[in-house]
Amino acid sequence: FTADFLDEKENWAVIEQAQILCSEGFFLVSCREAFMRVCEHAFKMGKIFSMTLSAKYICDDPIGVRLLSALPYADVVFGYEDEARVLAKTQLRVQSTSLHAVLEAIRDTPKWNRDRPRVVVVTKIPERTTVATVDGIKEYKWKKPSKIIDTHGCGDALAGGFLAYLALGKNVDQCANAGLYCAYENLQQLGCQFPAKPSYNG
Numbered sequence: 001f002t003a004d005f006l007d008e009k010e011n012w013a014v015i016e017q018a019q020i021l022c023s024e025g026f027f028l029v030s031c032r033e034a035f036m037r038v039c040e041h042a043f044k045m046g047k048i049f050s051m052t053l054s055a056k057y058i059c060d061d062p063i064g065v066r067l068l069s070a071l072p073y074a075d076v077v078f079g080y081e082d083e084a085r086v087l088a089k090t091q092l093r094v095q096s097t098s099l100h101a102v103l104e105a106i107r108d109t110p111k112w113n114r115d116r117p118r119v120v121v122v123t124k125i126p127e128r129t130t131v132a133t134v135d136g137i138k139e140y141k142w143k144k145p146s147k148i149i150d151t152h153g154c155g156d157a158l159a160g161g162f163l164a165y166l167a168l169g170k171n172v173d174q175c176a177n178a179g180l181y182c183a184y185e186n187l188q189q190l191g192c193q194f195p196a197k198p199s200y201n202g
Contacts, residue, residue: 002034022050028066039073048075050074053080125142148188154186157179185198
């Protein structure tokens with residue numbers, strides 16, 4: 001993948017039309033230029049930019065410094081608890097091992113757009129998702145399926161559900177619960193897919 005992909009007219013048109021943009025942290029390794037161009041576009045146009053931490057090695061040295069340079073653009077950050085802990089320890093120099101301290105450090109890292117406080121969403125499958133906002137920190141317990149078939153794509157499913165409800169103008173509780181539903185369904189499927197008929201009524 002190269003930044004030239006973004007220069008193709010039909011591809012950049014999609015970015016221009018979108019009001020919420022999300023990028024995996026992996027792109028900071030494979031094509032940092034493309035990642036940063038999307039960040040900067042979102043900031044310039046007042047759009048919501050979200051990112052995933054993607055993996056512990058993305059948050060750790062030496063790559064973590066790239067993530068740290070992108071963090072000021074992020075309005076919503078998704079990740080797993082172990083990824084968030086690595087980011088907080090190695091890049092934000094947080095000494096405490098408390099999950100709340102970790103979330104607060106990521107939430108409070110300075111942003112370019114100060115009018116939109118950052119939301120941090122971290123998960124420990126299949127136990128809980130914890131969300132940090134300007135109003136505080138709240139934990140959401142997972143509904144555990146009777147049988148877990150596959151965890152691949154579960155975090156992305158959660159992020160997708162959260163952002164879908166954010167696009168609908170829902171509050172953080174509603175966004176979190178939508179994300180939890182998507183993750184719950186995803187755990188019961190092989191690969192990142194969902195049942196033909198969703199049962200969510202949130």
